[in-house]
Amino acid sequence: MIPFSDEELMQPVRNVIDKIRPTLALDGGDIAFLGVKNGTIYVQLQGACIGCSSSGNTLKYGVERQLRMDIHPELTVINVPHGMEHQIDAL
Template sequence: MIPFTDEELMNPVQVAINKIRPSLALDGGDIDFITVKNGNVYVQLKGACIGCASSGSTLKYGVERQLRMDIHPELTVVNVPVGMENDIDNL
């Protein structure tokens, strides 16, 4: 169980994602932080990351790994498809 509220996680998650952003930009990609809900971090890959065969690895071994190291080992990252930003409850 994650000992933080979703609100408490918002700022630390944003800081961790900003650490990752330059690496994604090197390959023409980017990432938007959408929200935290029930310990799940919702992000949206952008640019060259959309449709990239390595995007799953980027999320798991890049974004999720960084969040788990910086914040808490039980955090999970969920990629939000374009157009689903306002409907994350149905992901």
């Protein structure tokens, strides 16, 4: 169980996303932080990351790994497909 509320996670997650962003930008990609719900972090890979065959690895071994190391080992990250930004509850 994650010992933080969704509100408490917001700023630390933003900090980690900002830390990861320059690495993604090196390959023409980017990431948008969409929110936290029940301890699950919702992001959207952007730029060159869209449709990239390595985007799944980037999400799990880049983004999620860094969030787990910096914040809490039980965090989960979900990449929200483009066009579904306002339908996070449906994921």
